[in-house]
Amino acid sequence: MSASSSSSPAGHPSTIFDSSPTYRMACEQLFGVAEIMGTDPDIISRLAIPKRSLVMAVPIRMDSGDVRTFVGYRVQHSLTSGASKGGLRYAPHVDLGEVAALSMWMSWKVGIMNLPFSGAKGGIACDPTKLSRGELERLTRRYTEEVLPIIGPRIDVMAPDMGTDEQTMAWIMDTYSMKIGYACPEIVTGKPVELGGCVGRREATGRGVVYCIMEAMGELGLQPDQSTAVVQGFGNVGSVVCQELYQRGVKIIAIGDRFGSIKNAKGIDIPDLVKYVASGKQVKDFPGADRIEDNELLAIPCTILAPCAMERVITKDNAGKVNCRILAEGANGPTTPEADRIFANSDIFVIPDVLCNAGGVTVSYFEWVQDLQQYFWDEDQVNAKLRELMLKAFRRVRAFSKERNIPMRLAALSLGVNKVALEKAKRGLFP
Template identity: 50%
Template sequence: MEMRPLRVLLVEDNPVYRRLIEKLLAGSQYPSFDVTSVDRLSAAFDSLDRQAFDVVLLDLLLPDSEPHETFFRLRGRAPDTAIVIQTGFDDVTLASKAVEGGAQDYLIKDRIGRVGLVRSIRYAVERMRARSAEWASGMFHLAQQQFLKAAYIVELDDNVRQRLLFPERAQVAALSFRRDQHGQVETVFGYRVQHVLAMGPTKGGIRYHQGVDLGEVAALAMWMTWKCALMRLPFGGAKGGIRINPLDLSRTELQRLTRRYTLSFIDIIGPDMDIPAPDMGTNEQVMAWIMDTYSRRVGYTVPAVVTGKPVVLGGSQGRTEATGRGLMYCIVEAARHLGLDLRQCTAAVQGFGNVGAHTARFLEENGVKVIAVSDVSTAVHNPGGLDIDDLEAHVAKRRFLEGYPGGEHITNSELLELPCDILALAALQNQVTIDNVQRINCKILAEGANGPTTLEADEVLSEKGIFVLPDILANAGGVTVSYFEWVQGMQNFMWTLEEVNTRLHAIMTDAFRRTLTRAEREGTDMRTAALIEALDRVRQAELLRGLFP
């Protein structure tokens, strides 16, 4: 769940500079660094043979290499690793030639400070990633695999299949914004992807996370297409994001960055075009800033340009807890189908953000004993049951679960393998894989997160008889209430919380029953059945609208 430290190979034979750089990197929290230091090029080669590094900080003047050869020898050994040159004033020409030859940056040794050093490393890694790995995303590959499996089963027309494999529109922007420190400007990557335009306006959240890339956003947009189609909402799928750690930014920095993002993508969003919403790392405040920026640009207030905004600005009652509530509705239906009494069930919830915390709350309200929860800092286990009120109070005060005294602290991996009736995944993708699926020990696996289970693990879960509530069904409560909010905004008419929840329950239970019926009729698992159900609707729309020109 938590992003790992960036792995740095420091190649420097001067002990003074080596200690300086180690000290500067040790003081960085976002990102953090795992530094390996060597003083010879031969030792650097040995280190590269033993493990992979994100970046190499390279001094060109080493005892066992000629200066003009040092970079190119290292580049030949590690062609896919970012390299930042460290140089003195008298070696700038040599460093510049290394940059021309493919190094990402160079730093003047006597001017190195923490901010400049960390920024140079981060930008070097970003540029290398942007050059080679934007589409090379395991998450996007998973989304395509799932789609192709369902397309094969229903014998989807090849022309339609090819059109749906990639998003119809994808836009990448380099976003520059001013930090609170005077004179410091950051540049980060932002994305907006629209998968299918045939279903109506596109709909999807905006994610602020340091792991965001084009492939991840494309996968999320594809899943949103299937989610909207399965719920029978008049939207195609979209998604957006910024590759940044929001915890590293102040409120004013987040506002400036959000407004910059909005201006960069303002030509492809709008209430009749593409409607953003909150996702990981964003919230109703971020949506308020987007609405305000868009409204100021067009000259009048446009509440329907985003959903998930504050109620006072036209947001819908029940939107904040909608994903967790929808997940709970599906769990209730699954328990009824399996003949389980929820009052006799136990649950473990991975993730204690918006989705996970609300899921834990609703489980407790339905009589389920929640025995474990987790966040990025730790997992807490208490076989006798956890007090959700107490957990939320601790997080409100301390921000994370770390240090909570009401249970044993375990790892997130251990939480996944706890014996329980319900395992709710409300964190990140790729949590249940071929490596741990045999140790998963639950009756219902409910996916509150997007893409938490790999395709190979799906097959094992099916063999084990674990009932999976797939993400495009189980976590669709958020987009469903976002649809309600959009309708209310377009009509300037507000619904009560009771009306919202009644409508949400009707749509979620209908989608569950259609998916279950399809699974039983096709003799397939719930994920494939949900995809087939969604694909049928998208296929009809694509064929009826035709291809223009």
């Protein structure tokens, strides 16, 4: 479907984002909410097109001495609810439509969590694994220079995402601070603790996923020590999900990342795997499990399936093979609308991405508040507050799902979209 197809509101124009299947997917979700909630179509049309999009050339000098120009993006979906907030990803596949979709999902995510932010996202089309540390630093600093006109602690606050990390955020903070003449830690979140970062921020997304999983297991009457899990992705999110579930007695029977997948029906020793990967080795080579084909991973029977890597990995082609009781979406947009329709006829309990992986932006909010106040919390405080807000949001979404007799994803999206729509209606249209 395109933004001007029959799934779109009448009169919705074609846009520069429409070539992206991820953007079309985000719009289809938005229009689905509009249909059941009766949201003002004029506001929906505003929400379907990002408020501000910047596409830029990012030229840097490579270690070889040659100059290479990358393409960078920053999309601010909305500025209605507060400073726009969202990650910065470095990946070869990054394009404008993908970034626009991710910024839209972030708007709904912060709405569900009731945070004083709007949604944004950024990216550079590159392969960070093929760049040296010096090249990554020059790329990050030049990108920051290019987005300076549209970022600021009360305007747009970045955070790490795929292919970026604490060091990336430190370079952004330093570049911005040098431009304004004083240290400004609140310009980014997810930075090193030594520079005003928040303890527990790196683990926050994975911990939030597990808080939601445990709540769902309680509702379904499932016991952790009698449950199994399959996790796709072993980065910041997937590795933490594995560790947190392992600590609670859940048996992790399969794990995969972009390099390969492994399985051990008796359970993978997660502490050993973490040490193995930290030593510079790959998940696929871990001696404590057997290699399997990547396309087998999502079809392994398990209690919990947690896709924590890429968007659009569960589609109409493989959704019928998914054999889990709980689908916990640690990644953004891992399940397509076509797959959702297949799940509607199953007993799979879906914890949708805009709720399930909201732990990261929630602790980013904690970090931003601490930087503004120059008053810092300890990790117990951070984790306790994260758990409180995640469970409050989960229960609110679950109650709305039962009240309206609608799927969890539609319930979560409805709460997020309607919060932003109400704020736009209250503020009015200027001029």
